[in-house]
Amino acid sequence: MKQKSVEEIVLEIKDKSELMVDLAYSSLLYDNKNIAKEVYDLEDLVDVLYQTLQKKTLEKLSNKKLSVTDSLALLRLASAGEQIADAAQEIADVELRDVELHPILKISIRESDQVFTRVKVKPNSILCDKTLGELKLASETGMMVIAMRHGDKWLYGPNKRTKIDADDTLFAKGPEDGEKHLISLANGDSNEL
Amino acid sequence: MKEKKRRSVFGILQRTPKEKWKKEEFSEIEYEPTSVKELLTEMKDISELVIDLAYSAVMFDNEDIAEEVKYLDVRMDKLNYDIRMTAMMAARTKEDAEQLAGILQVAEAAETISNTADDIVKLLTREKTGPILPKILKKADEQLFRVNVSKESNACNKKIGNLKIESETGMRIIAIRRGDLWIYNPNSETEIKSEDWLITRGTDDGYKELREFLHGKLEVLD
Numbered sequence: 370m371k372q373k374s375v376e377e378i379v380l381e382i383k384d385k386s387e388l389m390v391d392l393a394y395s396s397l398l399y400d401n402k403n404i405a406k407e408v409y410d411l412e413d414l415v416d417v418l419y420q421t422l423q424k425k426t427l428e429k430l431s432n433k434k435l436s437v438t439d440s441l442a443l444l445r446l447a448s449a450g451e452q453i454a455d456a457a458q459e460i461a462d463v464e465l466r467d468v469e470l471h472p473i474l475k476i477s478i479r480e481s482d483q484v485f486t487r488v489k490v491k492p493n494s495i496l497c498d499k500t501l502g503e504l505k506l507a508s509e510t511g512m513m514v515i516a517m518r519h520g521d522k523w524l525y526g527p528n529k530r531t532k533i534d535a536d537d538t539l540f541a542k543g544p545e546d547g548e549k550h551l552i553s554l555a556n557g558d559s560n561e562l
Numbered sequence: 563m564k565e566k567k568r569r570s571v572f573g574i575l576q577r578t579p580k581e582k583w584k585k586e587e588f589s590e591i592e593y594e595p596t597s598v599k600e601l602l603t604e605m606k607d608i609s610e611l612v613i614d615l616a617y618s619a620v621m622f623d624n625e626d627i628a629e630e631v632k633y634l635d636v637r638m639d640k641l642n643y644d645i646r647m648t649a650m651m652a653a654r655t656k657e658d659a660e661q662l663a664g665i666l667q668v669a670e671a672a673e674t675i676s677n678t679a680d681d682i683v684k685l686l687t688r689e690k691t692g693p694i695l696p697k698i699l700k701k702a703d704e705q706l707f708r709v710n711v712s713k714e715s716n717a718c719n720k721k722i723g724n725l726k727i728e729s730e731t732g733m734r735i736i737a738i739r740r741g742d743l744w745i746y747n748p749n750s751e752t753e754i755k756s757e758d759w760l761i762t763r764g765t766d767d768g769y770k771e772l773r774e775f776l777h778g779k780l781e782v783l784d
Contacts, residue, residue, distance in 0.1 A: 446682065453678050463664040
């Protein structure tokens with residue numbers, strides 16, 4: 370496995386923790402335990418990343434490749450990401466409990482400035498068999514895909530190379546007018562990108 | 563009881579006297595009856611905004627943005643206090659209490675996130691961590707950018723919703739700075755003015771297109 374640099378690890382912790390917050394809120398919105406469980410798995414991953422980072426940073430410090438100030442800065446920033454990841458897990462925990470969610474949770478998340486949306490891709494949609502990179506969905510519709518369901522498999526935090534197939538379910542966040550655009554694309558009602 | 567209408571901090575111009583967060587922090591907490599829904603919606607919105615603002619304060623080495631983070635964090639404390647009070651008064655049965663406990667847990671997590679944002683800006687204001695963090699943050703796929711609006715741009719005096727900035731460029735405007743004033747999470751009705759500074763989030767490609775447009779080098783976004 371390719372060795373990751375400390376910088377890459379810090380960024381990965383930051384990205385993953387932000388993804389976790391999105392997923393945690395959307396698990397409540399859709400009352401979806403699968404998404405909530407994924408937040409738990411990502412929490413474990415972030416813990417591992419943070420431990421790896423601590424070790425590597427100290428190694429670099431003792432080899433005099435990093436200064437004390439820089440090492441501390443890296444660890445502090447990563448520790449913030451780790452705390453955000455913990456908070457996301459707390460949110461997901463509410464979904465995983467055997468208590469019916471209070472309807473206000475759903476309404477509050479729905480009413481917030483950024484909407485989360487869930488949409489199934491129809492076979493006649495222009496999105497089929499294209500990668501997210503080709504489609505430039507984020508810059509064309511303003512909607513960022515944060516998770517996808519393909520059959521009974523889930524994919525979280527898809528990247529540019531992720532391909533969309535017919536019948537995939539996309540979970541995305543963005544502004545309200547972007548939501549309409551994405552839904553009409555996925556339904557095959559619009560081919561305009 | 564005197565009725566005070568709570569105003570959300572979003573989408574409106576905020577007057578920012580120096581260190582206004584301190585004023586809020588040391589003012590006595592007074593419970594204002596508000597619906598749990600309103601409180602939680604605002605807490606969720608702050609939790610998302612404040613992280614972006616905190617990273618952008620570090621990235622642009624900007625203490626003004628750091629001040630806003632402190633202000634939002636103090637506000638979050640107050641919202642968390644209010645939501646606890648409101649939830650406790652709303653519980654009548656064990657089932658109520660169980661469901662409301664879930665709401666309070668989400669609220670608490672939102673507050674933790676905002677405290678963390680405050681920790682992030684302390685790296686800048688207290689620890690003076692220097693150039694290493696901006697250097698790293700600039701390598702992320704999705705980044706924070708700061709861009710000013712020139713008076714030649716067709717964006718001036720137009721509503722964000724009509725310009726469709728987010729759906730055309732994928733760039734989300736998380737805050738606008740206008741002189742001493744701030745607008746957090748501007749909405750589709752918010753007008754862009756010349757000389758505004760926008761803090762936006764998105765990809766490099768999206769940023770380049772938006773910058774051309776806001777600098778008046780591009781007539782329309784499409």
